[in-house]
Amino acid sequence: MGTPSGGGARTPHPRAGTVGIKEVARRAGVSPGTVSNVLNRPERVAPATRARVEQAIRELGFVRNASASTLRAGQSSTIGLMILDLGNPFFADVARGVEDVASERGYAVILASSGGSHDKERRHLTVLAEQRVRGVLITPVDGQDDHVELLRRRGVAVVLLDHPTPRANQCSVAVDDVAGGELAVRHLLEEGARDIALVTGPSSLRQCADRRKGALRALRAAGLGREALREITVPDMNARAGEGAARRLLEGELPDAVFCANDLLALGLLRVLLQVGVKVPDDVAIIGYDDIEFTGAAAVPLSSVRQPTFQLGRIATELLLDECENSAGHAHQQVMFQPELVVRESTRRLVADAEG
Amino acid sequence: MGTPSGGGARTPHPRAGTVGIKEVARRAGVSPGTVSNVLNRPERVAPATRARVEQAIRELGFVRNASASTLRAGQSSTIGLMILDLGNPFFADVARGVEDVASERGYAVILASSGGSHDKERRHLTVLAEQRVRGVLITPVDGQDDHVELLRRRGVAVVLLDHPTPRANQCSVAVDDVAGGELAVRHLLEEGARDIALVTGPSSLRQCADRRKGALRALRAAGLGREALREITVPDMNARAGEGAARRLLEGELPDAVFCANDLLALGLLRVLLQVGVKVPDDVAIIGYDDIEFTGAAAVPLSSVRQPTFQLGRIATELLLDECENSAGHAHQQVMFQPELVVRESTRRLVADAEG
């Protein structure tokens, strides 16, 4: 049709001429109110008029202006997703679950990544508040939920993501990281390890703190004290940090086994150890956490602790939307999934040593 | 397991009482216009008044309503990010780059994932249009840019992400996939492979089509025809699909080498081959694509073709925001990065075979 085929890349008219509800109304020969009704309560408008309006909408290429709707309605159809790190497949998977459910139900997702910075978290939450998001899914940087509390006070629904809470006044979805840490270390102990190292991120991260707590609990159950656990703390939770941890381990005598708070750490650690000729699991056993897709294909397939990642995102979003749309009858829930131990090569046959 | 142990916490007042600009104005003893000035052009307001207003803002916990701003201004400070698949670390990394730049410059990112579905893409783009996003970064599902054209006509800035375009009227940022495919296969040939298999996704995906084209080009340069290339097409681009491809390969005689259009495919393939006792690279060499973080730590470290993923996201976003904010002086650019071959164990020492 009217395609001015070719032409320069300039926009001739700064005014792009937005078609609004009233232009549609004029074309269909009805009032703006009727158009609005067609959009929001089609059943209230006579079939014939509705058809006329719908045709006008198609012809003009009308697209409803969400800003105006939101302004008028006082609430948007957007939710915020605030995670720690997109680079971590764990969170990428969670995000997939979130996006899935949100888009099924007609919500848009605003993505924000704190990168573990308390300050960035605050800035991002401000943006989300400005956008008047209907709700927020958040993996908080630390335990002090002041930011979160602020949001709730403003009437924004909040679901804590991968972060359990004792408080009954909000929803949370999490996986039991203490149990997970315990699973991992108990497994190492059962396989015969005695001298275990823990490679973990900053203890301000709840995930790290909890997994460590679980690890200690397993030791205690085996009659060992916390001195049995060598702790190596790294600043980040990625493969590079894992490599750093490996180098630090190599400076002294190697432990029997290493529990990494995260598969990325474990993969980095594994890479370096193999490089310098350390045998895994013969010299050192390694277990990770998250069971991301790649652990099974690692140089030495990694044992890990599996979490229902995708489900985590889905359930959290469903809870959030329920709270948003049905806030009257909504009962807050604290959902806690149980993690699952996945044993692969990287921790097998320590037993031989123990029995030998 | 879900423990619905939550107590019932109701919201007593449905009206959360939004504080607006005029409430702030009343408290500070000025007019709404002045408050707006404090927010948008602080230099125009007398220091004393400004201080009063700022205090009122703090005391009332005022947060600007982006919907109203957007409505009034006719343009938002949001951009849309439309990718193929969050589950692919390649895109997750791109998204990181995007989020990075966007948040630096005060923009919010709306995330949408098409999952390769043309229909989902359309639906998501509609939502983005409703949100009146300032611009869109998109990895289109296929070449026919009808959806994209529609957006542009509506005045939305668009940058094609990981998708080159010959047209001079829009920006694009991509990596030369033909060159990448050629790099990969030339490498395989140089290492002595003669019977090569290509494992790739649907040819409607530009990435797949281009990498295949590059592969054929490398063969031709070596004096070989397209019959030298066995092609296995899989429906998805993930590890599971790679496993399926491996099983199909195992039905017949194994090739010397396999070029996978994607590291995920390669990892899945590798896993199955190793499981059934095939030696890599001795029996079969494997090369992937993307060089995601995990390939180096794979059972057999995977050769791959590296792309500047994070940079891709950053540059694309910078171009987009430039086009948004400076549309007058904006010159459209078609940025094309060159990929880089990364050789690891999975393709080494085929030479021995060739020489032997």
Added chain:
DNA sequence: GCCAGGGGTTGACACGTTTTAATGGCTTTG
């Protein structure tokens, strides 16, 4: 033939912000 009733449609206002032209107070200049 009049009134009640109801479905379909309308018009006007409100949502919270930005912007523009106008206002008022003050200082400077001739």
Added chain:
DNA sequence: CAAAGCCATTAAAACGTGTCAACCCCTGGC
């Protein structure tokens, strides 16, 4: 001293949609 100019501030008008009360027309009952 009057006129002119400047600065800080204000009042009012938009932006596009949703809602609500009012309205119109038509049907059916008495």
